[in-house]
Amino acid sequence: MIDEKVINEFSQIVGARGLLNENLDLFTYSYDASFLPLLPAAKPDLVLKPQSTQEVAAIMKLAHKYRIPVVARGLGTGRTGGSVPAEGGLVLCLDEMNQILELDDQNLMLTVEPGVKTQDIYQFCAERGLFYPPDPSSLKQSTIGGNIAENAGGPRAVKYGVTGDYVMGLEVVLADGSVLQTGGKMIKNVTGYDLTRLFVGSEGTLGIITRAILRLIPMPKIRRTAQALFDSLDGACAAVSRSIKSGAIPAAAELMDQISIEAVAKFRNIELDPRVKAGVIFEFDGDSEAGLDAQIGEAERLCAECGSVQFRIAKTKEEEDELWSLRRGMSSAIAALAANRIAEDISVPRAALPEIVKRLREIAARYGLQLAVFGHAGDGNLHPSLLADLNAPGEKEKVEQAVGEIFQAALAVGGTLSGEHGIGLTKKDYLADALGETGMAAIRSIKKALDPAGILNPGKIF
Amino acid sequence: MCVNKTEKMSLAKIQAIVNQCDRCGACLTVCPVYDVAHREAAVARGRLATVRAMAEGGLTPDSKMAEAFEFCLLCKACTENCPSKVKTDEAMIEARQYMAVKLGRRAKHRLLAGFLGNNVLIKLAAGTLKLSKKTGLGGLLRCVVPLEHTKAGYREMAAGPAAFPALSNIPHPERPHPGKIAYFQGCAMKMFFPAAAQATVKLLSRTAEVTIPESACCGMPHLAHGMADQAQALAKKNIEAFADADRIITDCASCGSSLKEYGHRLAADPQWAARAQEFSSKVMGLSEYLYDVGYQPKQKNALRVTYHDPCHLVRGQGIKKQPRDLLQRAAEYVEMPRADKCCGGAGTFYLDFPEASRKILSEKVKNIESTDADVVVTECPACLMQLAKGEQQSGRFKAMHISQVL
Known part of the structure; x- marks a missing residue:
């Protein structure tokens, strides 16, 4: 509980408009898009909606003075509980700091506030012939602040990288309310530690991001989508790897295993060739038709060598949407197969994809659980989805053990726990396995140096 | 004991819907209410989480929660955009019912429901409102009496040098529909838009033999405010009154969507299920019907018109192409841009939450103005009431029912 007097002090900063403390409001800021149970609710004591860096700084000064936990939040679309106020305190909801502040079209840099939706950034740039490539699948509703704090990625990572690859500089309010500026618009910069990188993916545990400078690139002139279906998952993975090596780097290469494809086919009443065991949706982009034809031709040839039974190139916008909708509808189609879907986010070296899928299958079989695997074949980031009914007796424990083994398998093939969702609350138990003792000690000392009182998003990551 | 059983069933029904939400937040980008309120409790995800927590015992029902469930336009924009197509509107209707039993109904809604359930009162009101328009009192009563235009007024607008000559070479189908069609005149059309209702009847008469049976309220207002029993009783009245019709046509999107649900609504009642199903299968919206029979307006004029999609037509019944x-x-x-975004009228929403309703309307007005249209057309009296307010604010367009323009 926060003292009435202290609440008044916060109210002085944001005004009545920016402060929520009714029971119902507190409840509705207790969750995010993760699989954490809704109850018992992790209610904050107070929700504040600041509108400027100055307000955030003033809030942090007070929170620091009274040792109140502070959890930064955008629109609550994270998948690992990063913005869930696990230890109460303040939710600092940044969705009203949502302005695109500056487009520097000489340097191709965009300065934004943390509450801008990622889709709005993409759209703003696209209208001007510019391209902000990171495309987490939540991009329509997630905010850039959250994308940076979780270092979110998406299908385009294979060619264009993830959010962090586009963050050039940050304004961060530190735990004591002081305001830090990192990086800037210069490409080269070895002046001191790379603090920008430190805050990318820090999940709100080191500071509150209040402004970001993002790097843009010119928008590719044309895009084309193709769908390849294979008679083996190994073949599908090999085709993607060989395509990248050949220089025909897809802008996206989304892998779907047999169960995932069957789920979508069932969901939409599509006949499926019985030979199909895996599929890849490719997107290629470039600046000339000839260049694109060459890339796709090469990919088609390599797919055929790797056992594709069908290679379809979208000829119209409608066909393109149809092919992509297969991938976009995947989560819902798979979710429809069972009462609960527990989706993970492991990331492995690309070459280890066939091996990890084999191991995932073994784990699922051992626990008698259904498992669908889909994800970003181009970059090795997979979303294995366990299908279960968590209300059935013993099922929850089985799923928990299976998830533990999935993480162990990812580490065993040289991969890691999370590719794009972060650790948050849901994966912290496994962190030491991934980082080792020295790694844990290193991140603990960083945390201690920047947030000695431990008020920033306590209980998260470790 | 009996109440407990009903309560449990109601909760089970709600849970079946809300448990499908995985809280991804896709609704945050399309909810008109969230757009103006910016609070998680005012978006589908927040409402569904609230219902779920309540059903699982984590929240105790209180008036704030009841208000949160009412602070929803039932516009289905969230469902359309939802990867799992969670029916938030149905969950909210169920939740309101549950809260009404738990906490009691709001006096305002009880009065309204009683009023709309009574045809004598509706006729009286319609008479009074008509009189008030004639005597010029309408201006004074503008908060209740919406501005209404007439077809004659529209023709006057369309006349003059810009008007095209009548398209005499378009064959005009003479009563193309052989069956007996019945016009379902909803309460709002009776009370607020008698001229538009008149225009509907004229249009319909050009396509077939029309009867106007004595209709009862479609039951939507009762359902929306936790009075499901009354809604069912009204449905049965209508099923009886329209038993002879081959087709039932309504010019109110909300009535249409409600009438088409009778089959679903009475499915558990063995005595009525089959009749309700049959009734619903005969129901068509005005433009749906006119499009179906290939209606051709007598002439085409040079007025610029734009169209606002009623939620209950575009998402409620999937009617989008026909009116256009x-x-x-x-x-x-x-x-117009975002033609299918709710106008903020939504039954009694504009009375319950005037501030939010006004803000939602402002955006609609901007979108209408951006088209430079002379007339904004719609097919629902609830929208028309709201758009008439928009017309007064803007002064740059007129709001009319589609029956007055065709």
């Missing part, structure tokens, strides 16, 4: 196509035959049609 008909309007293109009648005038110069121009599409």
